[in-house]
Amino acid sequence: MAEYGDGQEYMKIQYFSDTDTLLMIFNENPVVETRDFDENTIVDLDDRGNLVSMTLEHAKERADIPNFSYQIAA
Secondary structure (H helix, E strand, O other), X not given: OOEOOOOOEOOEEXXXXXXXXXXXEOOOOOXXXXXXXXXXXXXXXXXXXXXXXXXXXXXXXXHOHHHOOOOOOO
């Protein structure tokens, strides 16, 4: 998983309002396979089958984007 300079792991989240698309990047491993999970969800996998990223179409409806928040568990 990608890390900040202090060694903490992180996840990147990008929202594209013009296409109502949410992109979640879980690590920076090279993508070797892209799969359609369903008609509005795409997942990218690395060479070991681990999830690298996930793309959600129609994100406002499916992920309640206006009310998005996150929490870091201790």
